[in-house]
Amino acid sequence: MSEVTALPLPRFVSDLPLSVGVEEEFLLVDADTGVLVPLAGAVLDDWSSGLDLQSEMTRYQVESATPVCRSMAEVHEQLLAARRALAALAGEHGARIVASGTPVLGGVRPPPLTDTDRYRAIASEYGSLVDGLTICGCHVHIGIPDEETGVLISNHLRQWLPVLLAISANSPFSEERDTGYASWRYLAWSPWPSAGAPPWFESAQDYHRTTGVLRSTGAALDSAMVYWDVRLSAKHPTVELRVCDVAATVDEAVLLAALVRAIAGTALAGRPAHRVPDLVLRTALWRAARDGLDGAGIEPHTGRLVPAVDMVRSLVDWTRPALHEAGDEDLVVDGIDRLLMDGTGAVRQRRAYRRRGSLVDVVEMLAAQT
Numbered sequence: 001m002s003e004v005t006a007l008p009l010p011r012f013v014s015d016l017p018l019s020v021g022v023e024e025e026f027l028l029v030d031a032d033t034g035v036l037v038p039l040a041g042a043v044l045d046d047w048s049s050g051l052d053l054q055s056e057m058t059r060y061q062v063e064s065a066t067p068v069c070r071s072m073a074e075v076h077e078q079l080l081a082a083r084r085a086l087a088a089l090a091g092e093h094g095a096r097i098v099a100s101g102t103p104v105l106g107g108v109r110p111p112p113l114t115d116t117d118r119y120r121a122i123a124s125e126y127g128s129l130v131d132g133l134t135i136c137g138c139h140v141h142i143g144i145p146d147e148e149t150g151v152l153i154s155n156h157l158r159q160w161l162p163v164l165l166a167i168s169a170n171s172p173f174s175e176e177r178d179t180g181y182a183s184w185r186y187l188a189w190s191p192w193p194s195a196g197a198p199p200w201f202e203s204a205q206d207y208h209r210t211t212g213v214l215r216s217t218g219a220a221l222d223s224a225m226v227y228w229d230v231r232l233s234a235k236h237p238t239v240e241l242r243v244c245d246v247a248a249t250v251d252e253a254v255l256l257a258a259l260v261r262a263i264a265g266t267a268l269a270g271r272p273a274h275r276v277p278d279l280v281l282r283t284a285l286w287r288a289a290r291d292g293l294d295g296a297g298i299e300p301h302t303g304r305l306v307p308a309v310d311m312v313r314s315l316v317d318w319t320r321p322a323l324h325e326a327g328d329e330d331l332v333v334d335g336i337d338r339l340l341m342d343g344t345g346a347v348r349q350r351r352a353y354r355r356r357g358s359l360v361d362v363v364e365m366l367a368a369q370t
Contacts, residue, residue, distance in 0.1 A: 017326040018268075019143030020261050021238065022075055022253055023065045024082070025056055025136035025246055026097040026370070028090055034363030035106030036060045036134070040114065043089045051082050053089075057119050058111040060134050062086055062097065068143065072254050072328055079250045083370060099370040100136065100349070101171025101185030101245035104362050107134050125221065132188040136246040138168060138253055140260040141238035147204035149268070150239040154198060154207075154230045156267035157260070158281065159274045159300050161197055161229050161243045162288035163311045167336075168244035168256055169292035170345025176359060182292030182346035185245050186285065189227070193219035197281050198228040207232065229285075239264070243285075248345035249369050255335035258328040259315065265322030276300040292344045312336060 030037050038059035047053050052065040064082035069075045086097045098104075109131040113119045123130045144150045157164075169182035181187060189195050194214050201207045214220040220227070224234040229243035241260045247253035267273065276284075284298035288308070291297070297308040316323070316336060323329040342348065352365040 017070055018261050018264055019068045019070055020075060020257050021066050021068055021141040021143075021236075022079060022257050023063060023139040023141070024079065024099070024253060025061055025063045025138075026083075026086060026099055027103055027134070027136055028060055028062060028095045029098050029103075029105070029363055029367070031091070031094050031096050033106075034104065034360050034367075036103050037095050037106075038112045039090070039093050039095050042093050043086070043095065046089050046092060047085070051078075051085050053082065053086060055114045057114060057122070057130075058134050059114055060103070060107065060111060061136060062090075072258050072331055075257050076250060076254050079253055083250065087370070096367040097370055098363060098366045099170070099246045099248050100173075100345070100366050101169075101183060102136075102174040102179075102188065103134055104173045104349075104359050104366070105176055107175055121221065122225070125218070126192070129191055132191070135171070135185040135188050137185065137189075137242060138244045138246045138256060140241040140244070140257050141233060141236060142241075142261055142264045143238055145237075147207070147232060150232045151201045151204050151207050153239045153264045153267045154232070155200055155275075156271075156273040157230045157239075157241055157263050158197060158200065159276050160263055160315055161281065162284035162297060163308075163315050164241070164256065164259065165243050165245075165285060166288040166292050166297060166308050167259075167312065167339065167344065168247060168252070169289070170245040170248050170349070172346040172349050173353070173359065173362060178350070178353075181290050182294070182344065183245050183289040186243070186289040192227050194225055195227040196229065197278070197285060198230050199278070200275050245345065248348065248366070251335060252339070252345070255332060255339070258323070258326070258332050258335075259319065261326060262319035262322040262328065262332070263315075265326060266319050269322065271318075274300055277303075292346050293340065294344075294347065309340060312340075 040059045054063045056063050066078035111134045171185040174184045233240045280303045293308045296305040297311040299306045352362045
């Protein structure tokens with residue numbers, strides 16, 4: 001398949017380095033048993049100011065959001081502060097926070113929802129789809145000057161979604177069983193009618209025309225329910241990457257943020273993006289969710305199986321000029337080397353389980369590395 005020329009560059013581009021923000025979702029578990037506990041309201045009631053800590057759709061979850069950052073050092077500092085604050089707040093209620101895409105122990109169906117009109121409307125409209133919503137992701141926002149820039153970046157991110165998912169895979173266990181996947185979160189999220197990889201867009205007008213179809217058909221109640229793996233943010237002047245599991249550690253979250261920003265920078269530098277066929281992209285995402293970095297990925301130009309680690313190296317090579325420009329090259333190269341040596345979050349979860357065959361050990365490991 002030949003490469004597709006990028007959309008014309010916008011009239012102006014934000015000063016480099018591009019701004020970046022990260023949202024992280026966490027599970028709340030009992031400090032002694034490791035079982036999910038619906039304590040989000042109580043935990044967040046104790047927070048008054050400072051860091052941006054929020055509730056999520058279920059009462060098993062809490063979320064943090066960084067302010068706008070210009071360096072990965074800022075991202076690291078903000079993520080670490082938020083995790084420490086949430087851990088301290090949870091500890092006051094006999095709980096711990098866990099960075100895992102899915103719950104290892106406990107949980108009920110349907111999950112206890114946060115009591116808001118919006119969440120009640122979603123539950124009423126979409127029924128049992130809410131049963132699988134006790135899942136946690138990592139969302140990376142890149143600042144954009146206009147929507148055409150956001151669409152340009154979305155098209156470039158699209159081809160790398162499976163690689164970013166494989167790097168972040170951190171949800172092999174769900175509700176006391178091994179799912180057989182590295183990222184069960186991604187599969188649990190997939191049934192939503194507005195989820196999955198976005199289409200290729202010719203323009204911002206094309207983007208809004210397509211999201212309008214989701215809203216007019218009831219597949220999304222509003223723009224905030226456009227749950228694509230990449231979207232224009234409904235709240236901020238950003239393009240938002242949503243494909244990843246919540247990162248197991250702060251360092252891994254920073255690695256993801258640096259890679260996403262580098263893809264955006266590569267887009268703005270005028271390098272063409274490959275228009276991956278929808279079927280190839282869908283199967284590549286399934287493969288990434290199943291194998292993580294331990295198996296095969298799908299090469300987007302040929303549709304052939306290749307070692308997943310080769311796809312990671314291709315991403316680093318493709319973005320290297322942007323990484324260098326932003327000062328993130330060493331951070332990413334070292335982070336990828338550590339990840340390949342130590343294994344993804346999913347690999348480490350299974351390693352913890354194999355030591356004694358105990359899922360409690362998995363939760364303990366997760367809480368400690370969070």
